[in-house]
Amino acid sequence: VKKRSWGVLKWTWRLTYLSVLGGLGYTAYGIWQNRNPVEQQEPDPTKKTLVVLGTGWGSVSLLKNLDTENYNVVVISPRNYFLFTPLLPSCTTGTIEHRSIMEPIRNFLRHKKASVKYYEAEATKIDYEKKIVYISGDSDIKGTISQNEVPFDMLVVGVGAENATFGIPGVREHGCFLKEVGDAQKIRKRIMDCCETATFKDQSPDEVKRLLHMVVVGGGPTGVEFAGELQDFFEEDLKKWIPEIQNSFHVTLVEALPSVLPMFSKSLIDYTEKTFKEETIEIRTKTMVKNVTETYIEAEYTDANGQKQIEKIPYGLLVWATGNAIRPIVKDLINQIPAQKDSRRGLAVNEYLVVKGTENIWAVGDCAVANYAPTAQVAGQEGAFLARLFNQMAKTEEIELKLKDLSEEQGKAPNKEARDQVFEEIKDLQKRLRRVKQMGPFEYSHQGSLAYIGSEKAVADISWLTGNLASGGQLTYLFWRSAYLSMCFSTRNRVLVFMDWIKSYIFGRDVSRE
Numbered sequence: 001v002k003k004r005s006w007g008v009l010k011w012t013w014r015l016t017y018l019s020v021l022g023g024l025g026y027t028a029y030g031i032w033q034n035r036n037p038v039e040q041q042e043p044d045p046t047k048k049t050l051v052v053l054g055t056g057w058g059s060v061s062l063l064k065n066l067d068t069e070n071y072n073v074v075v076i077s078p079r080n081y082f083l084f085t086p087l088l089p090s091c092t093t094g095t096i097e098h099r100s101i102m103e104p105i106r107n108f109l110r111h112k113k114a115s116v117k118y119y120e121a122e123a124t125k126i127d128y129e130k131k132i133v134y135i136s137g138d139s140d141i142k143g144t145i146s147q148n149e150v151p152f153d154m155l156v157v158g159v160g161a162e163n164a165t166f167g168i169p170g171v172r173e174h175g176c177f178l179k180e181v182g183d184a185q186k187i188r189k190r191i192m193d194c195c196e197t198a199t200f201k202d203q204s205p206d207e208v209k210r211l212l213h214m215v216v217v218g219g220g221p222t223g224v225e226f227a228g229e230l231q232d233f234f235e236e237d238l239k240k241w242i243p244e245i246q247n248s249f250h251v252t253l254v255e256a257l258p259s260v261l262p263m264f265s266k267s268l269i270d271y272t273e274k275t276f277k278e279e280t281i282e283i284r285t286k287t288m289v290k291n292v293t294e295t296y297i298e299a300e301y302t303d304a305n306g307q308k309q310i311e312k313i314p315y316g317l318l319v320w321a322t323g324n325a326i327r328p329i330v331k332d333l334i335n336q337i338p339a340q341k342d343s344r345r346g347l348a349v350n351e352y353l354v355v356k357g358t359e360n361i362w363a364v365g366d367c368a369v370a371n372y373a374p375t376a377q378v379a380g381q382e383g384a385f386l387a388r389l390f391n392q393m394a395k396t397e398e399i400e401l402k403l404k405d406l407s408e409e410q411g412k413a414p415n416k417e418a419r420d421q422v423f424e425e426i427k428d429l430q431k432r433l434r435r436v437k438q439m440g441p442f443e444y445s446h447q448g449s450l451a452y453i454g455s456e457k458a459v460a461d462i463s464w465l466t467g468n469l470a471s472g473g474q475l476t477y478l479f480w481r482s483a484y485l486s487m488c489f490s491t492r493n494r495v496l497v498f499m500d501w502i503k504s505y506i507f508g509r510d511v512s513r514e
């Protein structure tokens with residue numbers, strides 16, 4: 001028995017050794033292949049031109065899954081990288097460095113089978129009738145030409161949304177948003193500015209209190225995750241290195257509705273509110289901000305007697321996270337299409353994501369209105385669906401062309417035997433065509449919602465076959481981390497994010513200002 005156990009152990013060891021070696025070899029080959037892209041097919045002028053606007057969740061998911069050899073693909077976006085937004089709140093405090101969640105679009109496009117043109121530019125106007133996109137170069141360095149026109153046969157609009165301010169005065173001038181890398185960098189710098197200015201020689205106590213009051217407006221997931229990250233930064237780093245601020249630093253979350261995280265289940269809302277209380281983050285629900293000045297916000301709330309009151313809340317840092325608004329280019333396109341006259345929140349699309357009232361324009365993500373929440377999950381699935389649709393369309397066209405050729409061949413066939421042979425081929429192709437054409441409409445599959453709430457706790461509403469599973473706490477936080485790590489765009493991103501987590505765990509976050 002002893003001999004046999006030893007044999008089993010030896011074989012287990014050998015197999016483990018071989019699989020580790022195989023895994024390492026496979027990873028090394030993947031990295032080598034990534035660094036050494038092969039020649040790409042040149043664009044074919046006989047193919048249709050597919051123009052894709054944006055390099056966010058929707059557009060990149062489309063490009064990832066698209067067989068680019070079927071079209072002349074042109075990508076236009078002012079951002080030459082994909083941004084993994086779910087981890088953006090962690091960049092505001094330096095838990096994660098922003099470059100760890102960015103993936104250069106050039107590297108990614110260079111690995112497609114057929115080459116893809118990329119223009120770093122903003123699409124300023126889409127002329128639906130003329131089938132032209134007008135573009136304007138976005139770089140600080142200007143060449144002799146910085147504006148141009150790009151004609152299209154097919155267009156995918158994936159330009160996302162901009163920050164909603166509801167026209168509230170002062171928000172754009174004095175608040176910080178949290179949508180792009182630049183926003184996270186600005187917030188990170190401002191947190192340190194507030195701390196350093198508060199400790200300036202002879203700063204008055206009232207001014208210290210104001211400067212160290214961090215106000216977050218909007219109790220959706222962006223506001224909640226940022227508030228949690230900021231409180232962590234204070235507890236784990238700031239108060240150690242700048243002990244003078246420890247009695248004045250204070251985070252307040254202001255929300256117009258009766259609760260935060262309205263899209264989560266009631267138990268998780270209660271859990272979040274309880275956790276915030278323990279973390280000493282103040283939540284002000286049923287409080288709507290109406291005006292913003294350089295040093296305070298004016299918010300309306302209802303007092304104990306049911307009277308509406310306006311309160312001035314001084315702040316040092318104001319982060320504005322009140323959701324999405326429609327981009328001007330999308331508004332302009334809506335105005336060109338009569339069937340879109342009732343669209344208020346974005347481009348109304350049908351079940352195949354075709355912009356209603358058009359035949360050759362599709363929309364994905366936050367700029368499309370398809371009765372789903374504006375999330376990365378929806379945008380990603382929409383992009384992948386469109387890629388499948390376009391791949392199928394190309395296949396259909398190819399089969400239809402072959403069928404046309406075969407019918408001609410059949411007419412010219414010299415004898416019955418040859419005619420029958422072509423007939424069999426036609427039958428096979430027709431069967432294939434029917435299969436290809438069978439693609440159903442887009443159906444969103446909700447995998448669940450996740451949000452970090454600070455002090456190494458997260459909340460999750462996960463969809464199961466049997467229903468919904470709501471969970472909150474530290475185990476959910478581990479799940480949150482592993483889920484987002486696995487969802488990162490590339491192995492490179494995964495490694496960088498993992499190293500950032502280890503780095504901030506061991507050495508703490510960097511509190512230098514730049």
Ligand code: FAD
Nearest residue numbers: 054055056057058085086123159160365366374375376377
């Ligand atoms: P985006 O990803 O915003 O991409 C839009 C693209 O269009 C960008 O590349 C932009 O540069 C480009 N663009 C803009 N204007 C133009 C123009 N005029 N011409 C050409 N290109 C243009 N969702 C989740 O499901 N889970 C999460 O955990 C999550 N966390 C989030 C955290 C934060 C901080 C934020 C802000 C959002 C989060 N979201 C999350 C929401 C998610 O990021 C969005 O729903 C998603 O990014 C939408 O994808 P999109 O492709 O429509 O737009």
Ligand code: NAI
Nearest residue numbers: 218219220221222223255256257288289322323374450451
């Ligand atoms: P949101 O639209 O989800 O929430 C904005 C909140 O701001 C609302 O609750 C609204 O009542 C409040 N608000 C609006 N005006 C206000 C005012 N004047 N004063 C006070 N409060 C006001 O916006 P958010 O959080 O930016 O998210 C945008 C989208 O991105 C959502 O679809 C969200 O689900 C998604 N997202 C998902 C995340 C996740 O799953 N972890 C993380 C971040 C965003």
